[in-house]
Amino acid sequence: MSNTISRPSVRRAAAGRAGAGLRGERLAPYVLVAPAILVIVGLRLWPLLLGVNFSFTGDGERDGASVGLDNYADLFRDPLFQTALRNVGLLVLLLPIAVAIPGLLATFIYLRVPGHRFFRSVYFFPAVLSPVIVGAIFNLLLAFDGPVNAVLGSVGLGPIDWLGDPHVAMFAVVGVHVWATFGMALVVFLAGFATLDGALLDAARVDGASLPQTIWHVIIPGLSRTIQFVFVTTMIGMLTSMFGLLYVMTSGGPEGSTYLPEYYIWIQQGQMNRPALASAASTVLFVIMLVVGLLQLSLLRRAVKES
Amino acid sequence: MSGCGSASGPKEKDNGSSSTKLVVWDWKSGDATAASYVQKAKADFAKKHPDTTVEFVAQPFDQYYTLLGAAIQSGKGPDVMLFNGGGQIRDRVDSLVALDEFVGEDRQRLAGWDAFSKDGKTYAAPVTLQGHPIYYNKALYTKAGLNPDNPPTTWADFLANCAAIAKVGAKCFAQGNKEGIAIQFFMSGLGSGILTPQEYDDWIAGKRNWQSPNVKRLFELWKEVNDAGLNTDGANSTAMFNDAFGMFEAGKAAHMIGLMSDIGHWKDFNEFLKPENVGVMIAPVVTTGATPSLPYDGGIGYGVAKWTKDPKLAADLVRSLTSTDALAAFYADAGAIASDTTIDVSKAGAAVSTIVADLKSGKPALHVALSSKTIDLMGRLSQQLLSGSVTVDNALKQLAASDKPA
Numbered sequence: 001m002s003n004t005i006s007r008p009s010v011r012r013a014a015a016g017r018a019g020a021g022l023r024g025e026r027l028a029p030y031v032l033v034a035p036a037i038l039v040i041v042g043l044r045l046w047p048l049l050l051g052v053n054f055s056f057t058g059d060g061e062r063d064g065a066s067v068g069l070d071n072y073a074d075l076f077r078d079p080l081f082q083t084a085l086r087n088v089g090l091l092v093l094l095l096p097i098a099v100a101i102p103g104l105l106a107t108f109i110y111l112r113v114p115g116h117r118f119f120r121s122v123y124f125f126p127a128v129l130s131p132v133i134v135g136a137i138f139n140l141l142l143a144f145d146g147p148v149n150a151v152l153g154s155v156g157l158g159p160i161d162w163l164g165d166p167h168v169a170m171f172a173v174v175g176v177h178v179w180a181t182f183g184m185a186l187v188v189f190l191a192g193f194a195t196l197d198g199a200l201l202d203a204a205r206v207d208g209a210s211l212p213q214t215i216w217h218v219i220i221p222g223l224s225r226t227i228q229f230v231f232v233t234t235m236i237g238m239l240t241s242m243f244g245l246l247y248v249m250t251s252g253g254p255e256g257s258t259y260l261p262e263y264y265i266w267i268q269q270g271q272m273n274r275p276a277l278a279s280a281a282s283t284v285l286f287v288i289m290l291v292v293g294l295l296q297l298s299l300l301r302r303a304v305k306e307s
Numbered sequence: 308m309s310g311c312g313s314a315s316g317p318k319e320k321d322n323g324s325s326s327t328k329l330v331v332w333d334w335k336s337g338d339a340t341a342a343s344y345v346q347k348a349k350a351d352f353a354k355k356h357p358d359t360t361v362e363f364v365a366q367p368f369d370q371y372y373t374l375l376g377a378a379i380q381s382g383k384g385p386d387v388m389l390f391n392g393g394g395q396i397r398d399r400v401d402s403l404v405a406l407d408e409f410v411g412e413d414r415q416r417l418a419g420w421d422a423f424s425k426d427g428k429t430y431a432a433p434v435t436l437q438g439h440p441i442y443y444n445k446a447l448y449t450k451a452g453l454n455p456d457n458p459p460t461t462w463a464d465f466l467a468n469c470a471a472i473a474k475v476g477a478k479c480f481a482q483g484n485k486e487g488i489a490i491q492f493f494m495s496g497l498g499s500g501i502l503t504p505q506e507y508d509d510w511i512a513g514k515r516n517w518q519s520p521n522v523k524r525l526f527e528l529w530k531e532v533n534d535a536g537l538n539t540d541g542a543n544s545t546a547m548f549n550d551a552f553g554m555f556e557a558g559k560a561a562h563m564i565g566l567m568s569d570i571g572h573w574k575d576f577n578e579f580l581k582p583e584n585v586g587v588m589i590a591p592v593v594t595t596g597a598t599p600s601l602p603y604d605g606g607i608g609y610g611v612a613k614w615t616k617d618p619k620l621a622a623d624l625v626r627s628l629t630s631t632d633a634l635a636a637f638y639a640d641a642g643a644i645a646s647d648t649t650i651d652v653s654k655a656g657a658a659v660s661t662i663v664a665d666l667k668s669g670k671p672a673l674h675v676a677l678s679s680k681t682i683d684l685m686g687r688l689s690q691q692l693l694s695g696s697v698t699v700d701n702a703l704k705q706l707a708a709s710d711k712p713a
Contacts, residue, residue, distance in 0.1 A: 080687075143550075144541020163485070164544030166694060251486050254543040254690040270373075272679055273398065 048286070055280035059273070071280035081281065084259040087170060088288060091238045091260075094174055098234050099227065102182040106189035107219060110196075111211075120190070127183030131241070134180045135248030139163070142172060163250055166257035173249050173258055177242055185230045192226030232296045239289060261285040328360045329615075329624055332375065333389035335607070335641075337365030344637035352627035361624060375399075386615040387624050390431050392422025392605035393675045403430040404611040409622035417629060417646045419605030421671055431610035432629045433646035434637065438567040438603025439495045439672055440662055442576055443586040444477075447561040451475045458588035460599075462500070465591040469537055472561045479537035481560035483551030484693065485544055487686020492547070493529055494685075495602040495672035496564030500590030501525045502673075504598050511671050517707035521594055526699045528593065530692045543690050547571075556580060567644045568606050573658040574642035582656035589665060601662065601669035605646065681709045 058067040075081050105123060109116045126134065141148050142162035152158030162172045200222065204214045220227070243262045250258040252267065261281060269278035335341045349361055364385065366374050372395060378384030379402045390396035396403075405428040414420070419433035445455035451471040459465040469479035482489055499507060502521050509515070516522065532538060539545065539554050552571045555563035556579035565571045576585045590599040609628050611621040627633065634645040638652070644662060652659045674682065685706060691697035 139546075142544075144544050159541075161541050161544050164541050164694075166690075166696065169544075251546075253485060253487060253687065254694065255696065256687045267683075272683065 051279045052283050054276050055283050057276050059276045063276075067276075071277050072284075074277060075280050075284065080256050080259055081261075081264055083256055084261045084264045085288075087258070087260050088239065090170060091174065092235070092292075095231065095235055095238070098174075098178045098182070098238065099185065099230050101178060102185035102230070103189055103223075103227065105182075106186050106193060107215060109186075109190065110193040120186075123186050124183035126180045129180065131180065131244030132248050134176060135245050138172075138176045139249055164254050166255045169250050169254060170258050173242070173245055174238075176249065177238065177245055180245070181234075181237055181241075185234060188230055188233070189223070189226060192223045196222045228299065231299075235292060235296065236289075239292070261288070327358060328362060329387060329621055330385040331361060331363045331387045331389075331609070331624070331628075332366055332371075332378075332385040333363065333609075334366055334368040334371050335389065336363040338641070340641040341637065343640055344633050347636050348624075348628045348630065348633040351630045351633060352624050355623060355627070356620065359620060382614050384612055384614070386612055386621045387609050387628075388612065389434075389607055389609055390423070391607055392419065392431075392433070392437065394679055396423055396430055396608075396610060397425045400425050400428075400430050402613050404613055404615070404618045404622070405430060406432060406611060406622055406625065409619060410626065413626060413629060416631070416649055418648050418666055419603070419608070419646045422605030422675070423608045423610070431605075431608035432625050433605035433608040434629060434634065435568045435606035435643040436603050436646055436666070437569075437606035438601055438644075438662075438669065439492050439564050440567060440587045440601060440658075440665075441496050441590060442555070442563045442565050442573070442658065443588055444555070444558060444561050444580060444584055445586045446580065446584040447472055447475065447477050447558060448586070451477075451561075455584075455586060458586060459591050460589075462591045462593040469561070473536075477558065478539045478554075478560040479562055480532065480539070481551045481555035481563045482533075482538035482542040483545035483547035483554075484542045484686075484689060485546045486548070487683075487689055489542065489547050489551070490529055490685055490689035491674040491682065492564040493532075494525060494674045497528065497590045497593065498525060498673040499602060499670065500597050500599045501528070501593045503594075503596040507670060507673070510673055511676050513676070515676075515710055517703045517710065521597075523699060523703060524594060526692065526702060529689065530699065533693045543693055567603060567662060568641075569643065572642065573656065573662070577656055577658070582658070585656065585658045587658045587661040587665075601665035602672035603666065603669045604671050604675050606643065608646075677710070681706060684709045 055071055056066060056068060057063070058065045058070070102123075105119070109120050109123075113119070140146055143149075144159060144161055144164065148162070149159035152160065160168060163169050196219070200218050201214065204218050209217065239260075240262065242260055243266070246252060246258055246260060246263050252259045252263050262285065265278045265281045265285065268274045268281060336345045345363060352359070352361060375384065375388060379399065384402075390399075407429050410429065410432050413432060417433055419436045420429055423429055423431035423433060443458060448455040448468070451468070451474065453468055453471055459468050472479060484490065501524055502510065506516075506519065506521055533542060539551065539560050542551075545551055545554075548570065552563065552565070552575065554560050555565075556576060558580070563571075563576075565573075565576070567573075573585055573587070589601060592599060609625045611618055611625060615621045629646065631647050631649060634647040635650045637643060638645040638650055644652075644659070648663070648666060652663050674685075677685070688697060688702040688705060692699065692702055
């Protein structure tokens with residue numbers, strides 16, 4: 001057979017094979033990525049779209065009927081949801097403190113304060129506790145007749161209704177959340193310190209810089225990327241993982257002052273039997289997370305460019 | 308993208324039950340304390356229908372209504388199912404068989420039917436009763452120089468007793484309102500001493516006047532009691548379950564508006580305070596014209612699904628589940644006040660005898676008549692009233708608005 005084939009036809013056949021190979025090569029990435037895409041579309045995007053779709057339907061007697069933007073109107077009229085959104089704003093304001101605490105403690109450990117090895121493990125310890133356990137412990141400590149108020153009483157202060165005063169409760173819960181989670185940020189900071197140039201610190205010492213000056217002029221600029229990373233992860237942690245603590249410590253109270261969107265969604269879906277309204281609240285939370293995430297990403301990019 | 312489908316699923320139903328087998332869903336049959344109850348009910352049913360097998364499926368309570376909701380949506384749920392009285396069953400009557408023609412003989416013997424009825428039809432037979440008696444600590448009464456067998460009948464006497472009790476270092480009420488539920492207990496526990504019988508009946512019937520002086524008095528009293536230091540400290544930061552009950556059991560407070568079954572009830576208190584120290588009283592008279600009574604409703608009860616093949620057979624099983632023998636076992640082992648008024652409770656202590664004696668004149672609890680939306684708002688407003696960030700008038704205005712149908 002091969003004897004009868006002319007040279008041009010061999011070239012054509014070779015070109016055909018090469019063409020098929022090229023097409024295969026072009027398609028291969030899509031084929032390889034397809035399972036992942038299918039999983040993402042089927043298990044992430046499709047449920048997300050269903051959730052958004054449900055948010056345009058009614059609850060109770062109007063179950064299944066199209067209600068347009070009624071759920072969203074209800075949501076933004078609900079003072080409880082407004083409080084939940086205000087609390088998201090409060091978390092953003094408290095974020096620098098939540099980042100500064102592990103940053104400062106990591107600095108002290110890096111500068112080898114006496115007992116730094118002991119502190120390193122102690123600071124990390126709460127990170128391995130479940131929020132439910134942490135909440136239960138602090139419920140006992142912060143009870144009106146609990147040990148914290150007893151200590152305050154012995155020095156002539158208080159008592160403070162830590163979890164029963166609407167002006168205090170949110171700060172108490174955020175404080176406990178920071179206590180329980182700063183260990184992770186501390187580890188990230190310590191990893192960042194490992195990349196810091198020791199010569200710069202030595203130079204600062206030789207020049208007679210004080211501790212605040214060293215932190216401000218050497219450590220913070222040297223760790224800018226680490227700080228940005230901790231900002232992003234701490235914010236995500238605050239917005240998405242405070243449910244357990246809120247559930248155990250305040251149940252959203254007193255007066256609804258400790259509601260966050262996540263808790264609101266759970267109450268509407270589980271307790272009030274209003275899944276469509278809960279879907280609308282989920283959609284709003286999704287948009288908030290998207291905006292916060294994109295803002296943080298752009299900040300991060302700008303910071304990296306500057307450094 | 309808009310408006311097709313629904314967040315709670317389709318409504319189509321098909322027939323998924325078997326004629327020779329009945330499936331029962333509940334959250335009780337798995338408990339050791341309910342074993343002899345289930346056994347007795349099964350035996351009673353087997354006598355009447357030897358060819359039918361009965362399978363009990365115990366579900367976890369915190370998931371029960373979610374699972375039941377899914378079963379109802381698919382139309383493949385159990386034949387017989389357990390419900391809490393009030394909103395939980397009323398929201399689902401579309402999926403249930405009206406039992407009136409089957410349970411006529413049990414009408415008189417059992418109490419608590421109202422909680423399982425809607426628009427004049429009955430959808431489940433009551434197994435237990437749930438209510439809010441005012442318990443008091445007789446030992447603290449004695450310590451304060453008060454007569455433990457003569458609880459106060461007027462609010463003035465009640466306050467005088469509280470003053471005497473304060474002198475021996477205890478508070479008047481064990482209170483915890485972290486979840487916002489304490490005002491529900493307060494409303495139902497003391498309400499019959501505040502509203503006139505007509506106002507009370509109107510309230511239960513859905514004709515609620517939130518601006519009436521007596522309704523206002525109820526909310527004012529909630530605030531006054533706290534402002535006067537009659538509650539245990541830090542009510543808004545203390546959980547009712549189980550911290551506030553713990554305070555009563557520890558003798559830190561003389562009164563507790565508690566429950567009749569499941570938790571925070573006479574059996575719990577007997578264990579800590581001893582049966583002879585657990586007293587039960589009816590609400591003291593706060594306003595003239597009020598006739599205090601025990602607030603109670605049907606607690607839990609069994610209903611029959613619409614998709615069951617033989618509703619009469621399933622209803623017979625419900626009748627066995629509420630037979631005197633079975634309910635007597637449930638009362639004896641689980642400590643719940645059973646719906647059967649003929650059960651002998653004389654050996655359980657004075658508290659139970661008082662509660663059972665008060666059942667005949669009792670009325671449905673005030674808070675059970677409210678929607679879950681209004682209840683949720685009332686919980687938050689009760690916290691605001693205690694901390695002083697809302698006035699009684701403003702709270703009543705908000706509640707009146709929430710109580711209107713959407």
